[in-house]
Amino acid sequence: xxxxxxxxxxxxxxxxxxxxxxxxxxxxxxxxxxxxxxxxxxxxxxxxxxxxxxxxxxxxxxxxxxxxxxxxxxxxxxxxxxxxxxxxxxxxxxxxxxxxxxxxxx
Amino acid sequence: xxxxxxxxxxxxxxxxxxxxxxxxxxxxxxxxxxxxxxxxxxxxxxxxxxxxxxxxxxxxxxxxxxxxxxxxxxxxxxxxxxxxxxxxxxxxxxxxxxxxxxxxxx
DNA sequence: TTGACATATAGACGATCATCTATATAATAC
DNA sequence: GTATTATATAGATGATCGTCTATATGTCAA
Numbered sequence: 001x002x003x004x005x006x007x008x009x010x011x012x013x014x015x016x017x018x019x020x021x022x023x024x025x026x027x028x029x030x031x032x033x034x035x036x037x038x039x040x041x042x043x044x045x046x047x048x049x050x051x052x053x054x055x056x057x058x059x060x061x062x063x064x065x066x067x068x069x070x071x072x073x074x075x076x077x078x079x080x081x082x083x084x085x086x087x088x089x090x091x092x093x094x095x096x097x098x099x100x101x102x103x104x105x106x
Numbered sequence: 107x108x109x110x111x112x113x114x115x116x117x118x119x120x121x122x123x124x125x126x127x128x129x130x131x132x133x134x135x136x137x138x139x140x141x142x143x144x145x146x147x148x149x150x151x152x153x154x155x156x157x158x159x160x161x162x163x164x165x166x167x168x169x170x171x172x173x174x175x176x177x178x179x180x181x182x183x184x185x186x187x188x189x190x191x192x193x194x195x196x197x198x199x200x201x202x203x204x205x206x207x208x209x210x211x212x
Numbered sequence: 213t214t215g216a217c218a219t220a221t222a223g224a225c226g227a228t229c230a231t232c233t234a235t236a237t238a239a240t241a242c
Numbered sequence: 243g244t245a246t247t248a249t250a251t252a253g254a255t256g257a258t259c260g261t262c263t264a265t266a267t268g269t270c271a272a
Contacts, residue, residue: 012122015192017230018115028196034249047231049250068239068248079196083189086121090134090185123260140219153261155220174218174269214272221266228259236251242244 002075003059008089011082014058019043020051024074027061031071108181109165114195117188120164125149126157130180133167137177 006014015021019041026037034052038045052072055061060079061072112120121127125147132143140158144151158178161167166185167178 009122009124009127012118012127016115016118016122019230021115021118021195024196025199029199035247043230044232045249046233046251050230053250065249070249074196076196080193083193087186087189089127090130090180090182093131093135125260141217149260150262151219152221152263156260159220171219176219216269216271218269219267222264223262224264225262226260229257230255231257232253232255234252234254237249238247239249240245240247242246 002062003078004081005085006059006078006082008082008086010058011060011086014055014060017051019047020055023048023051023055023072024060024079027072028074028076031064031073033069033071035069037072108168109184110187111191112165112184112188114188114192116164117166117192120161120166123157125153126161129154129157129161129178130166130185133178134180134182137170137179139175139177141175143178 015024022041023037026032026040034045034048037052038048041048052061052063056063056072060075062075063070063072065071121130128147129143132138132146140151140154143158144154147154158167158169162169162178166181168181169176169178171177
């Protein structure tokens, strides 16, 4: 049920913040509770929750609740898909899969 | 003399705008004058110049002047490098090339 | 040299954003 | 039940951003 696509502009906006990229890095490889994340950063708990909600809305983190705690983990597959999508987007002039740019641009 | 690296946060900020991504796409495969770009978008010439200056500062476009005109072209290599860098950044918990995340995160 | 054209810069304005404090919600422990 | 802990939400505030109009700068043609 994790999200598999995201528009390149929305993806860029979602990751265009230092605090969010720090959160993404902290959660890239294991589940982290909100408190764990707060302890690693120099921002308040509501600020962390705010960024997590934003990343969650973009589908960039998965989460699971366990009692009092909520755990978050980066959706690494989506990051990869989006990055590949950006590379592809700027490899052709038009919105198709026609070939372009294979030769030397004049 | 074209730029070859760019911090992931700065890269994301630079491309986190629809107009700029449109400009990037227009210039991805050939040199375009400012006027050509303006004609393709629904924004004024100063707005386009503003975005071009921003992309130029980030090293994301190359440019050459020819008489009255200035031509811009996307630095596609840098886009690729930055995207690869983002994928790599969120594949390890720490700022090293030590292994991590190769198994199933618990 | 004067006028037309191409681009850049300056300054203003409204919108979005990152952060904070205060507080609500919900789960657990005693 | 009451206190404590974990997280989310609400609302405020200052900063950043995207866009516009007006204008400056620089190049070419007549």
